[in-house]
Amino acid sequence: MSRDYPDEPADEFSRPPRTVTDREGRDVELLSADATDRESVLEMYLSFDPADRAQGIPPAREAAIDDWLDTILGDETYNVVAVNEHSVVGHATLVPDRHGEHELAIFVLQAFQGAGIGTELVETLLGLAQSAGLEKVWLTVERWNDAAVALYKKVGFETTSAESFEIEMSIRL
């Protein structure tokens, strides 16, 4: 089954590194990240609120988080972290699927939610993807997660399948 993508490519997105101020007035740096940033990313997931998990990720136990980080910080992945006062408070990742397309996921610590960081993270990650020459990015999101669906639409994702528990969305870069 092949995935649908919008015909038209998206505009250029901002690329990392950059600094933004969130709606609470906090300065947040958006930085490209890789396996060398593993410790600081792990710290964030260890303090992640279990209630904010979606579709089984991030995993709950530390050993499972560790395995999962091998995947999302592995070869051919693209990562951007949001850093405030030397701590990672948000993380967005692109992981290649079997078709050479990339799946996106994003996580923001509860204290930094609702302040615009998620949108900045996704846009900056897509900017990184554009600089790497990626063309096809997709994601799934739970149907009842209105905030996330609205965020992805604002960034430029289009819904490609809404027949299931999860909505599938995609963007062409």
Place this chain on the structure above:
Amino acid sequence: MDILLGVGGSELSYYALEETIERAQETGDEVTVALFHNEEVNSDVDEIQARVEETLSETGFEATVRRLDGERAGSELVSVAESEGFDRIVLGGGERSTLGKIQLGSIVEFVLLNAQTPVTLIR
């Protein structure tokens, strides 16, 4: 208990078969294995049947094996369970993407939403 186990050829459906056999060997449940084509994994019912029968003979477990007709496997499972008085439907499902997100396939979703009998999802 009379169990209707649906197997459509995904890896998780074979895992559900093994788990169901293991449990039934302890509880004495009667198991009917319903084979169906799942276009999401592009499965072949002959191949599924061969693998199911191999697993049954390896474990020495006796179960009824039958094929579901019709295009809509989810609907068939629900109506067989109801019309023949099964106590429970068991399905494997909830595949993970490379990134790790769990996604339910359309057959599992249909059965979860429409079955009048209890449903066990093994993942």
